[in-house]
Amino acid sequence: MSHDDVAAPPSPGDEASGDETARGDAHAALRHAQSLIARGEDAAARPWLDRAWRLAPQDAGIGFALAVGRMGMGDHAGVVRLLHPMLRQHDFREGWTLLALAHIALAQWEEARTAVSHVLSRHGFDTAIGECATRTCSALGLPGWVGMAGDGTLHWGGLPDGAAPVLHGGKHTPDLRRGRRSPTSCLLPPRARRAATMEATDRQGRALLGSPLHPAVIRRTVGAVRLDRGGISGWVWHPADPAHAPRITLRDGEGRVLMPPFDATRDAVPCPGLPPLARPRAVRIARAALPASGSVHVQTSDGRDMAGSPILLGPLPAPQRAGTTKAGARCRHIPRHGGRVHVIIPVHGSRDLTLACLDSVLHAPPQPASGIVMSVIVVDDATPDALLRADLDRMAATGAITLLRHAANRGYPHAINTGLAQAGGTDVVLLNSDTLVAPGWLDELAIVAYGRAETGTVTPFSNDASILTWPDPQADGHTAPPPDARQVRMLMEAARTANAGRAVDIPTGHGFCMFIRHDCLNATGPLRTDLFAHGYGEENDFCMRATRLGWRHVAAPGAFVGHVGGASFGVARQTLMQRNLWLINRLYPGYDALIRDHVARDPLAPARRRMGVVLWRRMSRAQGFSRAVVLATHAMSGGVDRVITDRARMWRARGLRPLILRPVADATRDTVGFRIEEDSDGTQGLKMPVLEFRWPAERDALLAFLRTEGVRTVEWHHALGHGARLRELCAALGVPYEMYVHDYAGLCPRIVMVGPSGRYCGEPDIAGCTRCIATLGNLLDPEEDGGIIALRERFGGDMARARRVIVPSHDVARRLARYFPAQPLQVRPPEDDRPTLSLPMLVAATPLPPDMQVVAPRLRTQRVRVLVVGAIGMEKGYDILRDAARDARAHGLPVEYVIAGYSANDAELLATGHVFITGRYDRAEALALVRAQQADVGFVPSVCPETWCFTLGLLWRAGLAAVAFDIGAVAERLRATGRGVTLPLSMGVHQLNMFFMSYATHTPPP
Secondary structure (H helix, E strand, O other), X not given: OOOOOOOOOOOOOOHHHXXXXXXXXXXXXXXXXHHHHHOOOHHHHHHHHHHHHHHOOOOHHHHHHHHHHHHHOOOHHHHHHHHHHHHHHOOOHHHHHHHHHHHHHXXXXXXHHHHHHHHHHHOEOOHHHHHHHHHHHHHHOOOOEEEEOOOOEEEEEOOXXXXXXXXXXXXXXXXXXXXXXXXXXXXXXXXHHOOOOEEEEOOOOOEXXXXXXXXXXXXXXXXXXXXXXXEEEEEEEOXXXXXXXXXXXXXXXXXXXEEEEEEXXXXXXXXXXXXXXXXXXXXXXXXXXXXOOXXXXXXXXXXXXXXXXXXXXXXXOOOXXXXXXXXXXXXXXXXXXXXXXXXXXXXXXOHHHHHHHHXXXXXXXXXXXXXXXXXXXXXXXXXXXXHHHHHHXXXXXXXXXXXXXXXXXXXXXXXXXXXXXXXXOOEEEEEOOOEEOOOOHHHHHHHHHOOOOOEEEEEEEEOOOHHHEOOOOOOOOOOOXXXXXXXXXXXXXXXXXXXXXXXXXXXXXXXXXXXXXHHHHHHHOOOOOOOOOOOOOHHHHHHHHHHHOOOEEEEEEEEEOEEOOOOOOHHHHHHHHHHHHHHHHHHOOOHHHHHHHHHHHOOOHHHHHHHHHXXXXXXXHHOXXXXXXXXXXXXXXXXXXXXXHHHHHHHHHOXXXXXXXXXXXXXXXXXXXXXXXXXXXXXXXXXXXXXXXXXXXXXXXXXXXXXXXXXXXXXXXXOOOOOOHHHHHHHHHOOOEEEEOOOOOOOOOOOOOEOOOOOEOOOOOHHHHHHHXXXXXXXXXXXXXXXXXXXXXXXXXXXXXXXXXXXXXXXXXXXXXXXXOOOOOEEOOOOOXXXXXXXXXXXXXXOXXXXXXXXXXXXXXXXXXXXXXXXXXXXXXXXXHHHHHHHHHHHOOOEEEEEEEEEOOHHHHHOOOOEEEOOOOOHHHHHHHHHHOOOOEEEEXXXXXXXXXXXXXXHHHOOOOEEEEOOHHHHHHHHHHOOEEEEOOOOOHHHXXXXXXXXXXXXXXX
């Protein structure tokens, strides 16, 4: 239908390789940009940085490089816009310093103060932030500033000559007259370097910028280790002061030093999840240097074990059982009045998440009728956060929690076992401190736990819980923000309404929230602390041990618990997961296959859908919808999806809820049913679950849902992927449908009417079409294949049964009329071309909002710049652009083609030296991106008869006259508006280049 705003997604199975290719291309663009910067060509580097970011928008390192480039170009507001979301995810010194510099350049002094204070307070000091601090103090009249380097040296500035800060660190106040290195620095004594917080004032008691300091945070070490065939390997660094070399000590299980302490190497180590400019250092200890057996502790300079330590050498010890009680041998039911359940919550960091978790638990007690008495045991695993320790002390003093505290950090399994010992053989719930619960959660887990005699553990659903994830089972915890307290309550209510009391067998529980019955716990024993170090996998080991005793593990789909995911272990998460899953598979061969089999069978699918249906109905009522409209389309994105988005917005404004219907395929990629999605405008911050229905097996369930939603009509936008199912659904639903024609899939099995020549086929007779399909293949649904005549008969019948048929242009209407002369057609353009408006008037009518002024202008060259917009595949003129660029290179022509978007083969086009490609873009930023290219003329190189073309309108709104081949709706619109010219499709590429050189020279600017 159009040049796509967003490309169709890769086919299933190709996504991983596609992502890897994009990352590789992104880093190639980044390297090219860096080479230009090294030659002093900063302006020329900027579009390459922007391209790298578009190719890999999740790569914070590339994003930071782009921010640096924007700073060099003077786009200070762009730096701020780019860094703010990045710093919410990655806390790194260079990012905060650059943000401070941008705010200073914009004279936004309060914002600069916030950024500078954060660096001074929680990151190692360097001269760049010292200069920012001095300027900020001068602008705001502050008394001075203070910061600390990773080696414990205190730095200050802005104070009177010879004056030093006054530090207050609880009972210990360092004397800065000792260890003085210069008039503005001093080496702090050891106790001060280890302090959790330290206030800093001037002699008059006024707080200095950067106070309070957090020495323990500034000096903290982060890293992880694991055992492999070569020995011990891992990574370690000082996040707040990366230049400071971490020192490693290796000890045996008795605490004896096994080798002299050593510094981690400077070798770069890949570690997913680290912030930009992270410099993790490699830790490598050869197997020959290790004992043959026993455990070894890999410790940092502060004597703490790294994540993954201790490491067990030699054969894995068999787990010892606590007892011999078999499942079901003892099964007490929860008494009506009584029955204690201890909720055990290990705590180490993440103060805000921890307090939110505790608040949610304490405000969601069991119902009195349940007979459950809930007690909360918090195990403080030596948190370094003094404020969190104080918060926990206050809660314990009120009796709200039982607080247990470790003198040193021992890791999640040890913390859980400390809590289990306190619980004293009762039912327990293991609950992560980064979770949120809602009323009814514990009641539901307990009911399910005692529904069967052999149930040992119960786990609820969550937004990030591996096989128990809902509403989006494909989410990995990082694709969307976790639900807030209000949303958790909503999801919990939907889960209980749909699935109260239900239990579904699962191969293992999930430790983020796991109810363990007392008799299962007594039989199986506590978590193993000899193998799993700081955590990950210990609950899987527990469940496997319990399984061997005959206990079962079940999901409670009637309960939902929110989960941030990974907050407990931060960037060490990936290394710990790899380390401990390797152990699990050694202990329990076939464990991975067990999980794969569960995922393939997906016994939780019915429960997820029941919850989804409840949630959809509740959201419909909450938004005031009593009627709905179905928008049926294919499974790809692009121009049709843009129409779907616009139509959904229109229906929502009219009081009807839009339900987007797409085909769904199974693992073999065969279409088996339908999926219903929410439009983006209707999510209201909560990602609605996708509902899937197999057809015809779940025909009645789908019809019941649609009728309950109040579906009054269906908009049939595309049948690709649906086969006969969409036709059958419309008939079974018994409501009228309107048919929208977006392409020629009803006439041509190739959809776009491009034949073996690579150009418009000219619409030959049946024999010609048949030969074309025999040569090129059929792109439509195989189950609907029956030849050209059968295809067109089905399409004609579908149109005849429709209440009305809508086409986007008169060109489409004329083509269809040749095949279906009796079919009434309504021409309804998806955009208003407003032919009475000139290009300057169009530009004035579509100004950019201030927050979209994000793309700095490209560096102008002496070449004529021809702009092409969208996803450029073969039918969109890829061959034309490639051959024209090669011709320009061969003849030294000053012509450059710029693609705002991407192509079928970016590398091949870029290699010509006469093409630049920006990378993918969102619809919201499209106009800003197109205008920023400073092109001389727009080009729509499609070699097929487009039915519309959204990117043509985009070129016009950017102020560009357009050139296209004399074919389809694009040519029709150009002739109607006069905003460009058409060329014969047979024109050669050399003549095309010469035309652009002449046209751009003689076309007045908008």
